[in-house]
Amino acid sequence: MLQRMVNADGVPLNSLYTLPAPDDHAGWRRMQAAVAQQYAASQAGQTADHVETFTVEDATVYRATPAYGAEFAYIDLHGGALVFGGGENARLAAGKHADLHNLTCYRMPPDHPYPAALDDCMATYRHVLKHHTPDKIVIGGRSAGGNLAAAMVLRARDEGLPLPAALVLLSPEVDLTESGDSFQVNRTVDVVLPNPLMSTNLLYAAGADLSHPYLSPLFGDFAPGFPPTFVQSGTRDLFLSNAVRLHRALRQAEVPVELHIFEAMPHGGFMGAPEDAELSAEQVRFVRHWLNRD
Numbered sequence: 615m616l617q618r619m620v621n622a623d624g625v626p627l628n629s630l631y632t633l634p635a636p637d638d639h640a641g642w643r644r645m646q647a648a649v650a651q652q653y654a655a656s657q658a659g660q661t662a663d664h665v666e667t668f669t670v671e672d673a674t675v676y677r678a679t680p681a682y683g684a685e686f687a688y689i690d691l692h693g694g695a696l697v698f699g700g701g702e703n704a705r706l707a708a709g710k711h712a713d714l715h716n717l718t719c720y721r722m723p724p725d726h727p728y729p730a731a732l733d734d735c736m737a738t739y740r741h742v743l744k745h746h747t748p749d750k751i752v753i754g755g756r757s758a759g760g761n762l763a764a765a766m767v768l769r770a771r772d773e774g775l776p777l778p779a780a781l782v783l784l785s786p787e788v789d790l791t792e793s794g795d796s797f798q799v800n801r802t803v804d805v806v807l808p809n810p811l812m813s814t815n816l817l818y819a820a821g822a823d824l825s826h827p828y829l830s831p832l833f834g835d836f837a838p839g840f841p842p843t844f845v846q847s848g849t850r851d852l853f854l855s856n857a858v859r860l861h862r863a864l865r866q867a868e869v870p871v872e873l874h875i876f877e878a879m880p881h882g883g884f885m886g887a888p889e890d891a892e893l894s895a896e897q898v899r900f901v902r903h904w905l906n907r908d
Contacts, residue, residue: 615805615884615885615886615887616805616850616878616880619805619806619880620805625802626802626804626805626806626808627805628805628806628807628808629802629808629809633645633811633813633814634813635813636813636816636817639724639725642697642723642724642817643724645697646697646698646722649694649698649699650698653698653699664678664679665677665678666678666679670734670737670738670741671733671734671737672721672730672733672734672737673718673719673720673721673734673735673737673738674700674718674719675717675718675719675738675741676717676719677717678717685750686746686750686751686752686905687742687745687746687750687751687752688751688752688753688754688901689717689718689735689738689739689742689751689752689753689754689763689778690717690718690754690755690759691717691718691720691735691753691754691755691758691759691760691762691763691766692717692718692719692755692756692758692759693755693756693757693758693759693760693882694722694757694758694759695757695758695787695811695814696722696723696731696758696761696762696787696814696815696818697722697723697724697814697817697818698722699758700719700720700722718734718735718738720732720734720735720762721734722818723817723818723820724817727817727818727819727820728818728819728820728822728828728829729822729828731762731818732762732765732766732769732828735762735763735765735766736766736769736770736773739751739753739766739770739775739778740775743775743776748776748777748778748779749779749905749907750779750905751778751779752778752779752780752781752782752901752904752905753766753767753778753780753781753782754781754782754783754784754897755782755783755784755786756784756785756786756882757784757785757786757787757853757881757882758787759784759786760783760784760785760786760787760788761786761787761788761790761829761830761831763781763782763783763786764781764783764786764788764831764834764860765827765828765829765831767781767840767841768827768828768831768834768840769828771838771839771840777839777840777841778841779841779842779904779905779907780841780842780843780844780900780901780904780905781840781841781842781843781844782843782844782897782900782901783843783844783845783846783857783860784846784893784897785846785847785848785851785853785856785857785881785882786831786845786853786856786857786860787811787853787856788830788831788832788856788860789830789832789833789855789856789859790815790818790819790824790825790829790830791824791825791830792810792811792812792815794853794854794855794856794858794859795855796851796852796853796854796855796856797810797852797855800850800851800852800854801852803850803852804850804851804852804880804881805850805880806880806881806882807851807852807853807880807881807882808852809852810852831860832856832859832860832863835867836863836864836866836867836869837867837868840864840867840869841869841904842869842870842871842904843860843864843869843870843871843872844871844872844874844896844897844900844901845857845860845861845864845871845872845873845874846873846874846875846876846893846896847874847875847876847879848875848876848877848878848879848880848881848883849875849876849877849878849879850878850879850880851879851880851881852881853881854875857873857875858873858875861873872896872900874893874896876889876892876893877889
């Protein structure tokens with residue numbers, strides 16, 4: 615997989631694409647359309663007939679309930695650099711997970727910058743709280759979804775809502791200021807995400823302070839309370855520093871937290887290697903542990 619993602623000179627193929635400037639909204643819309651086509655091509659032939667689609671305020675939610683019913687709720691927030699990955703891609707992703715209860719498709723820039731996406735996540739959480747007690751709810755997300763998952767918990771706590779049983783953050787984009795060491799050390803080493811995403815971050819923030827905890831949860835105050843958290847990354851992940859620093863911040867706040875770092879893994883995993891299956895098993899173990907506590 616690592617070899618397939620680079621050209622003959624060893625340059626990551628994904629580094630050959632240039633992101634539009636934050637104010638080039640037409641360019642972002644063209645890129646969103648192109649990425650959506652790529653996602654559709656990669657998932658051709660897949661179906662999600664058993665997935666229910668509904669709206670909660672301005673958020674679109676895809677609910678895949680197992681045949682045996684759903685005593686628990688897992689709110690999954692899709693990745694995609696805060697601007698990609700919604701729509702049909704999210705619906706199919708919900709259908710892939712038999713134990714997944716809700717996958718939230720949030721509004722994205724350039725048409726809907728911050729805090730629209732976070733507002734949608736909050737609306738979904740309030741909806742799920744009407745049907746499940748908080749100790750039966752887990753929130754998770756990969757990459758940009760990890761940003762929104764952590765930010766949503768901080769905001770829910772600040773607004774006086776009960777916290778979920780646990781949080782699962784996979785290579786989370788929790789620092790939009792991109793201040794960590796790996797943003798330099800792993801640049802072009804990560805074959806999936808070879809370059810920083812500052813252009814995307816500025817587009818999403820739309821002038822808001824990138825260091826605000828609702829934009830960069832890494833800088834939040836976790837001492838007032840935060841759920842047990844699972845954090846994952848890889849040694850070739852551009853976001854490795856995000857995971858390591860978040861783990862230390864949660865430890866300092868005495869929050870139960872696990873950090874899982876996989877050898878040579880780039881952002882998002884290996885796309886089907888044994889390590890990906892091992893990561894999935896670790897997630898299942900962690901979630902079951904915190905959901906089944908009395």
